[in-house]
Amino acid sequence: MSAFIRPRRNDDPALRLVVCHHAGGSGSAYFPLAAHVPADWDVLLVDLPGRGRRHRETPLRDMGAMAARVTEDVLPWTGPPLALFGHSMGAVVAVETALALEKRGTPVVWVGVSGRLAPADCRPVAHLDPRLPDEELMAGLSAMGGIPDRFDEVPEFRRHFLRLVRHDLTALGTVRPNAPARGLAAPLTAFGATRDALAPVGLLANWAAETSGSFTRQVFEGGHFHFFEDGFAALGRSLADEARCALRALDPIPTGGPA
Numbered sequence: 001m002s003a004f005i006r007p008r009r010n011d012d013p014a015l016r017l018v019v020c021h022h023a024g025g026s027g028s029a030y031f032p033l034a035a036h037v038p039a040d041w042d043v044l045l046v047d048l049p050g051r052g053r054r055h056r057e058t059p060l061r062d063m064g065a066m067a068a069r070v071t072e073d074v075l076p077w078t079g080p081p082l083a084l085f086g087h088s089m090g091a092v093v094a095v096e097t098a099l100a101l102e103k104r105g106t107p108v109v110w111v112g113v114s115g116r117l118a119p120a121d122c123r124p125v126a127h128l129d130p131r132l133p134d135e136e137l138m139a140g141l142s143a144m145g146g147i148p149d150r151f152d153e154v155p156e157f158r159r160h161f162l163r164l165v166r167h168d169l170t171a172l173g174t175v176r177p178n179a180p181a182r183g184l185a186a187p188l189t190a191f192g193a194t195r196d197a198l199a200p201v202g203l204l205a206n207w208a209a210e211t212s213g214s215f216t217r218q219v220f221e222g223g224h225f226h227f228f229e230d231g232f233a234a235l236g237r238s239l240a241d242e243a244r245c246a247l248r249a250l251d252p253i254p255t256g257g258p259a
Contacts, residue, residue: 008042016044026047027052028052044074089171099184115196
């Protein structure tokens, strides 16, 4: 069984896009994104251990282990041009996976990071401390949005969700904020939102230091989970435009022939 949710089958795609989910989330939350990227792309939605297709697996508590798992999952799917996108915690997973793939000789044509500051700017967030009591942690998460309506009506689901969140937030705490940039070669786009307190748009440009490739920034109206409001339509269009630009940059420049 594939490690990914695959909204549509395309075995010879123009681009293969790997999508990494936020803390406490799963690949299924990003299923609508596939409707807003080109039809000739293949979309692979990551499920980290403890959720979705991997609900029986023990959740991971270390970012290095998360990235290593996703890297091993992605390697069998290499061949077509490969791009990665991640939101919030998923942004870190996407970048770490891209670095690991490049280190192993697998090129990545583009990386998109959303709702997350560059590693040098990230600091612990008091209301997202994994050691907080359940009610305090839920209050902090709810204030960010992205929690389904009537969520608290199923106590077992709530307990499982909080367990995943605690593991994911602990993993984010293993990322060294002051580590030097490690030279991602792929073009990088940072996506942000005007009311996202976790990733103020004024700091998004600092992601440029993480890559030797080109860097762009895209800003939307809304909060941390702004894309849920329109079913990923605006984010999908922007993501597709950015990745297309990276693909076009790979095309050889004609040296002759008709003008």
